[in-house]
Amino acid sequence: MARITEPGTPSAAYPGVAYPASKTAVNVITVQYAKAFPNMRINAVEPGYTATDLNGNTGTQTVEEGAEIIVRMAQWARTARRGGYFDVTGPLPW
Template identity: 60%
Template sequence: MTRSRSSALDAVTPQYAKALPGMRVNAVDPGYTATDINGHSGTQTVAEGVESIIAMATAGPDGPTGGYHDRHGPIPW
């Protein structure tokens, strides 16, 4: 599976993380999730799709910042 993402997102996420040291700033890829938008053709459930979003939203003050993540963990830039 190929990932589609924005070069602008790749560039701005670590910059925001550096500029806002008191916050955690991360980009999250929910993956190809079965939703109304794609006629439920996605390969994973909505519950699986939100795993990375919830993980980043609930990360504590010592959690990751400036990264790109999916439900399996960090994705290399």
């Protein structure tokens, strides 16, 4: 929600309705699952604007670059933060 209202970002420029709404729902599910299962590391990640078929390969980074945060989060210690939203630079606002 914070980024979709930030002018100049890819999120704000996206014209669709269903895709951003579904991402918002996934964010809420992430928080609720993290609370329901406190012994599991449940977080959401933002891989960034990655060149894929979804955006006609117009993304500003490669799939490998987008995957970096996903791999990093999968390797976090069991005691790491839960119920958060992260990109390669760290925590993001919901």
